[in-house]
Amino acid sequence: MRKRPYVCGLDAAVDVIGGKWKVLIIWALDYQRCRFGELKRLVPGVSEKVLTQQLRELEADGIVHREIYDQVPPKVEYSLTELGEDLNTALKPLGAWGRNRLAALGELSLHERQQLTGR
Amino acid sequence: MRKRPYVCGLDAAVDVIGGKWKVLIIWALDYQRCRFGELKRLVPGVSEKVLTQQLRELEADGIVHREIYDQVPPKVEYSLTELGEDLNTALKPLGAWGRNRLAALGELSLHERQQLTGR
DNA sequence: ATCCCCACTGACCTCAAGGTAAGTACGCAC
DNA sequence: GTGCGTACTTACCTTGAGGTCAGTGGGGAT
Numbered sequence: 001m002r003k004r005p006y007v008c009g010l011d012a013a014v015d016v017i018g019g020k021w022k023v024l025i026i027w028a029l030d031y032q033r034c035r036f037g038e039l040k041r042l043v044p045g046v047s048e049k050v051l052t053q054q055l056r057e058l059e060a061d062g063i064v065h066r067e068i069y070d071q072v073p074p075k076v077e078y079s080l081t082e083l084g085e086d087l088n089t090a091l092k093p094l095g096a097w098g099r100n101r102l103a104a105l106g107e108l109s110l111h112e113r114q115q116l117t118g119r
Numbered sequence: 120m121r122k123r124p125y126v127c128g129l130d131a132a133v134d135v136i137g138g139k140w141k142v143l144i145i146w147a148l149d150y151q152r153c154r155f156g157e158l159k160r161l162v163p164g165v166s167e168k169v170l171t172q173q174l175r176e177l178e179a180d181g182i183v184h185r186e187i188y189d190q191v192p193p194k195v196e197y198s199l200t201e202l203g204e205d206l207n208t209a210l211k212p213l214g215a216w217g218r219n220r221l222a223a224l225g226e227l228s229l230h231e232r233q234q235l236t237g238r
Numbered sequence: 239a240t241c242c243c244c245a246c247t248g249a250c251c252t253c254a255a256g257g258t259a260a261g262t263a264c265g266c267a268c
Numbered sequence: 269g270t271g272c273g274t275a276c277t278t279a280c281c282t283t284g285a286g287g288t289c290a291g292t293g294g295g296g297a298t
Binding site: 035036037048049052071072073074075076 | 273274275276277278
Binding site: 019020047049050053072073074 | 255256257258259263264265266
């Protein structure tokens with residue numbers, strides 16, 4: 001549960017996407033429905049435990065859908081729900097803003113590199 | 120510094136707004152430039168230490184501008200930079216998504232309340 | 239005299255998110 | 269028969285973000 005009440009919508013949204021790997025998971029699922037192992041490869045650096053955790057939280061929040069195929073070896077597929085796709089759409093401008101920022105930072109380091117190699 | 124490199128723009132954006140109170144600060148500053156004490160009142164629950172910290176980080180990231188008036192008693196005003204206003208614009212759809220979510224949750228708890236009082 | 243207000247700073251502490259490593263149960267390939 | 273891949277779970281540990289509290293130094297109100 002939550003200690004502090006939500007102050008605004010932004011607050012509520014950040015609560016959902018706040019986990020360390022959640023935006024990366026959502027971003028990965030936008031392109032394709034994924035099995036657990038694929039997701040692990042698409043989100044480099046997550047441990048299995050934490051990936052499971054975050055997926056369960058996203059599922060509880062109604063962002064991702066978990067489909068279990070009764071097979072051996074086990075097969076589980078994750079996909080975005082409609083709500084999850086809405087969220088992803090809402091995240092697009094933020095992603096664009098971040099990309100601009102990355103570009104700006106990239107130019108800065110290019111500049112620094114030029115200064116260094118210029119000596 | 121950062122351990123893991125940015126995977127995408129969203130990643131970079133979340134790095135900037137990830138602090139516990141940052142979106143609330145940005146949201147508060149969208150309406151008006153603010154003195155420190157005002158901000159403290161607009162963001163209920165933050166301690167002074169953490170508010171200062173987050174403001175400094177936002178300043179370092181070029182999101183907020185800090186203007187010091189050489190007065191006694193001291194006066195400091197915070198405002199969004201152009202980059203900060205861009206960020207705020209990019210956050211609007213996310214805020215709207217969150218508001219919808221809150222509305223949905225509100226209806227749920229209303230429903231639960233009705234079930235409870237109905238007994 | 240005593241208190242509050244302004245905008246902080248610094249020392250110390252807490253706790254929960256996340257990381258590590260091992261275990262599970264089954265099937266297939268070599 | 270040894271190891272890998274599947275999708276996890278469990279116990280244990282680490283870390284750092286954030287919380288608590290006290291102090292600063294002058295001015296104005298009570």
